[in-house]
Amino acid sequence: MFDNHSHTQYSGDIPMGQGNSVRELCIAAIEKGLDGIAITDHFDIDGIFDGYFPPLDHKSIASDIASAREEFNGKLKLLHGIELGQATHMPDESTAQLNSQPYDIVLGSVHAVRGIIDFADTDIAGMSKNEYVRLWEQYIEEMLNTIEWGNFDVLTHITYPKRYYLANGITDFPDIKCKSREYFEPILKAVINKGITLECNTSGLRQQMGECLPNEDILRFYYELGGRDVTIGSDAHKAIHLGANFAEATEMLRSIGFDKLAKFESRKKDFYNL
Ligand SMILES: [Zn+2]
Ligand SMILES: [Zn+2]
Structure with missing residues (x-):
């Protein structure tokens, strides 16, 4: 199995001294029996250009990946990826970055919308219902714009803001039972039409949400709409979380009907049996 979403010490959202090296991630991945991992450090392009996040050290990441590929050759497939946030806020700069490295996989993320830095750092508790519904x-709108832009392989962790709504005590929104499918129908149809892979991000299973991003209901809806193109990622910010909850998530995916997972190399998609 491939973990297509992981972060090293270079990721700008990890405090100094708290992350793991590429080598440490490789050792943990082999111990956990993973066939491959993608290193996908955060590149929240607007936050970096605004100076909110430190610049990503692309050179060191590439060099550490090259050394680890030699060291773990034959034991682990090590993929060089990037998690590109808010590409549509700076599309030319995003494309320039993607052309600057021989990436295997590009994750497309929406961690923020115009006017905020990241949902993680937004005072949602201080908002009125109208304000947080609007946010x-x-x-949803910016995610659709991102899919339309389309220069990435995997749409990550849809429902991301829900984690921070819950953390701020907002438990009744989005109303998953009544509204979730309505909100996500255009997104799911757009990724299917564009051939973009949908990520099943397991980080929510080890957090307050207690569910994947997106959750089973949305994944089921995606399947009903004809979607068969999913990948799985732990979004590990520490080596210990690589492959975390994959057994639970894959069982859920199988129960929906999925029998294959996507993986990438040199940005070419391939499927393997689930
Ligand atoms: Zn992310
Ligand atoms: Zn991530």
Whole structure:
């Protein structure tokens, strides 16, 4: 199995001294029996250009990956990826970055919408219902714009703001039972039409959400709409979380009907049996 979403010490959202090296991630991945991992450090392009996040050390990442590929050759497939956030806020700069490295996989993320830095750092508790509903709708709109832009392989962790809504005590929104499918129908149809892979991000299973991003209901809806193109990622910010909850997530995916997972090399998609 491939873990297509992981972060090293170079990722700008990891405090100094708390992350793991590429080598440490490789050792943990082999111990956990993973066939491959993608290193996909954060590149939240607007936050970096605004100076909110430190610049990503692309050179060191590439060099550490090259050394680890030699060291773990034959034991682990090590993929060089990037998690590109808010590409549509700076599309030319995003494309320039993607052309500057021989990436295997590009994750497309929406961690923020115009006007905020990241949902993680937004005072959602201080908002009125109208304001946080509007923010959610802006998230859906910007995600659609990102899919339309389309220069990435995997749409990551859809429902991301929900984690921070819950953390701020907002438990009734989005109303998953009544509204979730309505919000996500255009997104799911757009990724299917564009051939973009949908990520099943397991990080929520080890957090307050207690579910994957997106959750089973949305994944089921995606399947009903004809979607068969999914990947799985732990979004590990520490080596210990690589492959975390994959057994639970793959069982859920199988129960929906999925029998294959996507993986990438040199940005070419391939499927393997689930
Ligand atoms: Zn992310
Ligand atoms: Zn991530």
